Amino acid sequence: MTGPTDRPARSEPRSDQGTGPRRPSGERPDRPYADRGGRPARGDDRGPRGGTDRRGGRPPRPAVDLPRHAAYEAVAAVHRDDAYANLVLPAILRDLGLFGRDAAFATELTYGTLRHLGTLDAILSDAAGRDVQRIDPPVRDALRIGAYQLLHTRVPAHAAVSSTVDLVRSVGPGATGFANAVLREVAGRDADAWVAKLAPPVETDPIGHLAVAYSHPQWIVRAFSEALGGDLGETTRLLIEDNERPPVHLCARPGLADPVELADEVGGVPGAFSPYAVYLGGGAPGDLAALAEGRAHVQDEGSQLVADALAAAPLDGPDGRWLDLCAGPGGKAGLLGALAAQRGARLTAVEVSEHRARLVSQATRGLPVTVVHTDGRTVGAGEKLPEGYFDRVLVDAPCTGLGSLRRRPESRWRRQPSDLPPLTRLQRELLAAALKAVRPGGLVAYVTCSPHTVETHVTVTESARRSGVPVDFVDARPLLPAGMPGLGDGPTVQLWPHRHGTDAMFLAVLRRT
Incomplete structure (x- = not known):
């Protein structure tokens, strides 16, 4: 197993390496800070998790160093409240006054734990002698963060164990002995040895092996492998990049x-x-x-490329009426609006969610963009957005988001195969509406941030066949920058994190004939 286990954590704080206590950068003087072993300083009665509560007269509580406390709060919010780490973590860091190296360490622990969750849970289940789901949720999340430190960072084992036990003492006081025993069991092997023990043999179950080794659900590994033509070596590189x-x-x-x-x-x-x-x-x-x-x-570079491809595609006839059919939260609308301004065009941005429509308005302020709060499936069937009206149409369809798992690590554990049927039905309805909304000779770009073949090739070919609108596929490869490697045989394009450094964006361009 290669990848994150081989490198030091770039955000590891000096408090686990130095020769004496140090206040972490960005931490306010009235916060407890860690000693050289990674354990929180004792006796400070002003920290959020430590000391005597003078107002209530409660007994002293063990301090927990702030970066680990921040990571725990974020991971717990993800699992308890179905929150998104990229939304809750910044507020937590701000509330705790964490900046610089400490904020980076908390971020590394949060995202690293969420990315490696499946493998960490398998290891913790084995080390605990019980299914991880039977462990009290607060203790479970603390153990996950501790196991991540042990297996994927250069935090010394004693510091990772002691700091996690202190964390458990603050969230599940009766489980400190259990946590200590489990973490010491985890520390007995490195990540490769745990994978060798727990993963199915690659010779008999390659998908199951990759799922454990690189912490992805099996159905996602299988979908990636199918999209990559069954190449397990390339699938492995993609999984590594996702982490x-x-x-x-x-x-x-x-x-x-x-x-x-x-x-x-x-x-x-x-x-x-x-x-x-x-x-x-x-x-x-x-x-x-x-x-x-x-x-x-x-905006991810892949999203920029697919939006720019629509604007760059050769078009006969008028070219002043553009449409973004699923515009929220506004990234692609912002780029298309800026391009439209340069070319004397105007963009209509459609968004079904009122909140996201407001975000689009904010993102496109000052650009020639009109935001319409309506269901994109009704476009092309009414007076406001009539059939055959637009010259260029972008369908950035709602999808599973499997192409952006490196940016949204919790998504890989939330998505299920049962999500596909309603999503693909919506995708086909939106694409059918776009094909009606575009004028004869006009262009439609169908985009998803997912490489799953059901959401890409199957959706676009079935929609084109069933729409009742005559269309031709346009080869999308020449619409991307010259020299881009690994664009396949066309006419559609699939971008990949491990090939292009982008999210796994899919692009199909159709011309209404």
């Missing part, structure tokens, strides 16, 4: 920001493929002036 921490990609809006100048401004580098992409080196993108001023937005 990596992805860089933040920015989109420099054309006409409003130059990507080279934006890269210099934010301390990033221009992207490899999209002419608008900037790879952000670090920091919080929400703090950047370019985003606040509407000159750029956060």
Whole structure:
């Protein structure tokens, strides 16, 4: 097994390596901080988890160092409340006053634990001698974070065990002995040895082996393998990439920001493929002036490429009426709106959710974009958005999101095969509406952030066949930057994290004849 186990955690705090106590960077002076063994400092009565509560007179509670406490709160919210880590973690870090290395360590623990959850649970079940689902949820989440430290970071074993036991003492006081025993059992093997013990043999069950070794549900591993033509080596590389921490990609809006100048401004580098992409080196993108001023937005490079492909496709006849059929939360609408402004066109952005429609309005402020709050399936069937009206139509269809698991690690454990039938039905209805809304000679781009063949090739071919609208497939490969590797045989394109460094975006372009 290769990958995360071979590298140090980039965000590991010095408190687990140094020769004496140190207040972590960004931590306020009135917070407890960890000693050199990774254990929280004792006796500070002002921390959120430590000391005597003078108002209530309760007995002292054990302190928990703040980065681990933040990671626990985020992981617990994901499992308890069905929250999303990218939404809850920033608020937790802000509330605890964590910045710099401490915030990075908390982020590493949160996302790493969520990515490796399946394998961690298998290991914890074996080490505990019981199914992990039978462990009290707060204790279970603390153990997951502790096991991640033991198996995937360079935090010393004694520090990972002691800090996790302190965490368990604060969330499940009666389970400290149990937690100590389980974690010491986990520490008895490295990640490769645990996989060798628990994973099915690769010779007899390659999908099951990869699922345990790289922490993905079996049905997702199987879907990836099918989309990659059954190549298990390439499937393995994709799974490894899914477990990596992805860089933040920015989109420099054309006409409003130059990507080279934006890269210099934010301390990033221009992207490899999209002419608008900037790879952000670090920091919080929400703090950047370019985003606040509407000159750029956060957007995966793959999303930029598929939106730009629609705008770049050759088109005969008028070219001033564009449509984004599923526009929320507004990333692709922002890029298309900026391109439309340069070409004298106007974009209509349709979004069925009122909240997401407001986000689209905010994301496209100052651009030639009209936001319409309605169901995209009704487009092409009424006076407001009539049939055969638009020149270019984007269908960024709701999907399983299997192409962005590296950015949303909890999604791999929430999605089920039973999600596919209602999603694919919606995808076909939206694409059928788009084919009615586009004029003869106009273009429709069908996009999903999923490589699952049922959501990609099956959906687009079945929709084209059943729509009653005559269409031809346009070869999408020439619409992407020259020299991009691994684009396949066409006419559709599938982007991949391990090939292109993007989310796994699918693109099909159809012309109404």
